[in-house]
Amino acid sequence: MSKFDRRLPRMRVQPSAGGKPKRALGVQAALEWAFRVEKAQLELPPRLDADEESRGFGLEYVLIYRAVLGCKVDGGQYKMGSYTHPDAEVIAATVAGLPDSHGGIRMALRVTELARAGMTPDWMPGAVPRCVPRDIHQNRYGKRAATEVVGTARVMVRGKWRTVDVLICPVTWRPHPKQIASARRGYEDWWAALDWVRDGLVAGGMLREVEVTKVMPKARPWETS
Template identity: 70%
Template sequence: MTLQRTISRAGSRSVKRALSVQAALEWAFRIEQAQLELPLPPDVTEEGFGFGLEYVLLQRAVLGCKIDGGQHKIGGYTHEDAEVIAATVAGIPGSLGGKRMAIRVAELARAGLTPDWMPGAVPRCVPTLVKQNQHGSHAGTIVVGSERIRVRGANARAMWKTIDILACPVTFSPHPQQIEAARRGYDDWCCALGWVRDGLIAGGMLRELEVTTAMPKIRPWA
């Protein structure tokens, strides 16, 4: 972890903690227990609304002082930088997933997790029916039709016999579309984190943290 020293207006020396955007999110939501529920402006309905950096800046300017976030954290104070991070996450635009993505980003950060992109997953052809007997397990079959064949009987006379046509139904597990969806979800999460990172850096609202440009690995499966 790198540290950057800054000089305050009063001339005292302070230290900013440098964190990647993922580490900053985990600090805000997991350690500080910041929440996404923020008050709405009186002239804006809840539906389709996200808190952008402009709104947070305006509210901070109106207050003229640091934000008291203690209302969200039971039994303690929620750091103002954590509240700014939460407000930024709440402003993720609709083009990047909007509120649904904001909730996903917050939940993953609170759990200290990265989206499961199914590392090492390879589609394999497997039977959908598996049967057990004294010799172990084997693929099951189903009747898909019938056919009349001519066979020679015990007295050497030809005769017709109807037999079942059997097939073993199979599927791919994990399914290629399942892997694709998991990795598309990881990509979407990375894009959302990139937007949050850029917003926090450009906004300059964090007082004790510095968000670096570091990001989770892009397309780690490539």
């Protein structure tokens, strides 16, 4: 039994309609339970037209997928005879319905991969751009910044005019500010997708043994780190 499995029974619970206690999970924990513990599969619908924008299929597809509320649908070739909790399949179907405005199929796959790995997107915590030499040369005397010749100049050396090279040291930013900004936009997109999934699960009301709470990952953790 994993650490996550052992933690579930100790979480706050609410009674279900049938009197059975529900597991209260934030949306990220619910996704990890569905994909990491229950091994739910992400079954994506085919696009009707390559030129037509996909808008997902949301809760309507979940209803079809479940066929009748409370009735578990056979998972076909993916299940290989094993059991997947019906609530986990509802969560997976909801993720598969992410609309293009929230990343569509690509974001659904991203959310699923992170949930299976029990990870949060890398928003590069603590990253600070630093100005460093673009290239470093190393020889037997050690390391030194690479330089480039950009011209020549006439200088007086010991009473004589000499022509010398004008050197510069090309520099760059590491990590580059654009790299940090891109990583944090990716985190924000993931967060927005989780928010959409949470709202869909709550509005759908089809989870029988899991209660998705309002708990969310930090929206912009770099602002409070």
